[in-house]
Amino acid sequence: MSEPIFSREYLKRRSFIELSARDRAKCLFDSQTGRELAGPFDRIESPWLPLQNIVPQADDGCVVMKGIIGGQQAVVIAIAGAFQGGSIGEVSGAKFSSALDLACLDNEKGVRTNAVLLLETGGVRLQEANLGLAAVAEIISSIISLRKFAPVISVTAGTVGCFGGMALAAGVSSYVVMTREARLGLNGPEVIEQESGLEEFDASDRSLVWSITGGRQRYNQGLADVLVDDDAEQIAQTVRHFIARGIPTVHRSEQVDRYRSRVAALDTSRQWSPEELYAWANHKRKEQP
Amino acid sequence: MEQFEFSYPARRKVPKRSHVGVVGSGDLEVLLEPLEGSTASVCVRTSAGGFQKIWKAVLDRFFSRYDGAARVEINDAGATPGVVLLRLEQAVEASEK
Numbered sequence: 001m002s003e004p005i006f007s008r009e010y011l012k013r014r015s016f017i018e019l020s021a022r023d024r025a026k027c028l029f030d031s032q033t034g035r036e037l038a039g040p041f042d043r044i045e046s047p048w049l050p051l052q053n054i055v056p057q058a059d060d061g062c063v064v065m066k067g068i069i070g071g072q073q074a075v076v077i078a079i080a081g082a083f084q085g086g087s088i089g090e091v092s093g094a095k096f097s098s099a100l101d102l103a104c105l106d107n108e109k110g111v112r113t114n115a116v117l118l119l120e121t122g123g124v125r126l127q128e129a130n131l132g133l134a135a136v137a138e139i140i141s142s143i144i145s146l147r148k149f150a151p152v153i154s155v156t157a158g159t160v161g162c163f164g165g166m167a168l169a170a171g172v173s174s175y176v177v178m179t180r181e182a183r184l185g186l187n188g189p190e191v192i193e194q195e196s197g198l199e200e201f202d203a204s205d206r207s208l209v210w211s212i213t214g215g216r217q218r219y220n221q222g223l224a225d226v227l228v229d230d231d232a233e234q235i236a237q238t239v240r241h242f243i244a245r246g247i248p249t250v251h252r253s254e255q256v257d258r259y260r261s262r263v264a265a266l267d268t269s270r271q272w273s274p275e276e277l278y279a280w281a282n283h284k285r286k287e288q289p
Numbered sequence: 290m291e292q293f294e295f296s297y298p299a300r301r302k303v304p305k306r307s308h309v310g311v312v313g314s315g316d317l318e319v320l321l322e323p324l325e326g327s328t329a330s331v332c333v334r335t336s337a338g339g340f341q342k343i344w345k346a347v348l349d350r351f352f353s354r355y356d357g358a359a360r361v362e363i364n365d366a367g368a369t370p371g372v373v374l375l376r377l378e379q380a381v382e383a384s385e386k
Contacts, residue, residue, distance in 0.1 A: 020311060040308045040320055053290040055336045055364050057312040058320055082313025 013231040016157045017181060021080035024118050024157070025065045027232045028076055028239050033067035038095055046089050048128050057083045062092035064099045070240035073113040075103045081120030081160030088166060089125040093135020100142035100152075107149035114150045114243045115143075117173060120157070122188060123164015136165035143172050147251060151175060153242045155235060158182040161213065171223075172253045175242045177235065178215035178224040185213040199271075211274035221281045222259075223252075291338050295331040295348050299324075299358035307383035310376045317365040317373060319380040324358045335365040343370060351377050357384070 016024060026034050038044055040058035049056040061083035065076045077096050079086040088096065103113040124132035143152050151174040156162040161183030162170050170176050170184060178184065187195070189203035202208055211217060219227040225242075228234050252259075262284055266272075272280070303323040310318040324330065329352060333344055347370045361380070368376070 040318070041306060041322070050290060050334075055290050055312055055334050055366060057318060057364055058308070058362070061312075080311055080313075082311045082316065084312075 010229070013229065014233065015230050016232040016235050017159060017179070017230050019232065021061070021063045021078040021118065021120070024232075025063050025076040025078040028116060028236050029065070029067040029069055029074075030071065034065040034076065035067060037064045037066055037099065039063075044091055044095070046091050046128065048090065048131070049084075052127050054084075054127065060089060060091040060095065061086060062095045064095055069114065069116070070243045072243055073106065073111055074116060074243065075099050075113060076116045076118065078118035079121045079166075084125060084127075086119075086121035086160050087123065087125030088121060088132050088135050088139070089128040090131035090135060092125075093132060093139060097135065097138040097142040100139070100146050104142065104146045104149065107146070112150055115146055115152045116239055117143075117152065117154045117169065118157070119154055119162040119166055119170055120160035121162055121164070121166040122160065123166050133165070136169070139169050140165070140172055143169060147172070147174050147247065149247075151242055151245070151247055153177065153239055155239065156182040156184055156215075157230065157235065158215075161185070161188075163188045172251070174248050174251060175226075176224040176252075177226050177228060177238050177242075178218055179228055179230045179235075180215045181210075181230055182215045183210065183213040184215075184218045184223060189213065208274065212277070217274065217278060217281075220278055220285065222285060291333075291335055291341070293333045293335075293341055293344055295333070295345065297329045297331070297348075297352040298356075299327050299329045300356040301358065303357040303359045303384055305384055305386075307380050309379045309383060312364045312366045314366055315368055315372065317363055317368040317376055319376050320362040321380040321384050322360045323384075324360045326358055329355070329357060329359050329361065331361045331363065333363045333365065335363075335367070337365070337367045346370075347373050350374070355381060357381070359384075 045056040046060050061080040063078040077099050103115050106113040153175045154170040154173040155177040157179050158181030167186050189209045192201040193203040215227050218224045228238050306322040308320050312318050
């Protein structure tokens with residue numbers, strides 16, 4: 001384990017995790033060029049939550065901003081993890097995929113437009129079941145259309161993490177940026193515990209949960225491209241770096257054989273400790289970069 | 290979910306609209322918009338049932354000091370009175386900037 005860091009520099013940083021979804025989005029743009037689309041005063045809220053006696057949010061927990069990042073057009077879509085676990089409903093999902101589709105249209109017209117997704121989400125909003133599922137499918141298909149023209153950069157900073165269908169959205173994006181505090185996984189820890197038992201995964205053991213699904217392990221497994229500190233400026237710099245780098249030669253989700261062979265090589269007949277898994281994935285990464 | 294409407298007398302125009310907060314556990318969002326005329330109207334939607342008297346007391350106190358003509362919408366996820374007052378003051382500060 002690495003030594004805890006209590007340096008002056010670390011304490012002086014501006015935490016990205018502590019920012020609201022709106023402020024997270026805003027801080028990525030060049031000199032305050034970000035302007036919000038379909039914001040809270042447009043009141044495009046969920047029509048389904050009040051019917052189930054749940055208080056809605058004026059922006060349905062999805063912030064869309066357009067502006068300039070690293071000198072290029074970009075759209076940033078930020079999910080508010082604090083509202084309904086950052087879940088994707090009909091409205092937040094429609095805002096998400098429409099923003100990506102508009103970016104795609106701009107690219108087709110020759111205006112290069114990049115996308116940055118700030119994912120703090122448990123996936124589909126269960127109260128809007130089928131509509132939420134349809135929305136996530138649309139988001140994934142919109143990302144796949146857009147990534148041919150410009151990079152789609154997913155950032156998961158924490159501490160909600162990125163789970164369910166939205167982990168697939170992160171999986172098909174061009175680049176994935178994580179902090180140590182972030183988590184990424186298809187099934188959330190509670191779901192695994194409920195389905196496979198406490199012996200399989202103890203969801204109440206936060207240290208175990210983070211050491212399996214957290215940024216350090218996921219980066220080492222090659223599921224994230226970079227591991228960053230919880231630092232707004234460092235994250236903004238990383239986003240600019242990937243926008244400048246452009247579309248990757250091969251997307252992660254196109255490397256089916258590479259990732260399938262890794263899963264096949266893992267002996268799942270026994271329990272692996274997080275450290276063993278880390279060492280195994282590290283070895284695999286060096287063997288097959 | 291419960292919903293209440295309140296209104297208070299107002300004496301001055303509000304410079305601009307503002308939005309603060311999030312509908313997350315123990316928190317709330319406030320949307321404040323300038324209104325024509327000499328009233329402030331408040332709409333509260335809250336996840337915690339049975340607290341109408343407390344909402345009235347909190348808002349009475351707030352509007353004993355605030356005299357802007359505004360439409361205030363509150364979406365609440367079980368915030369305490371202290372948090373409600375802080376968010377209202379934050380919304381006012383943002384609308385005066």
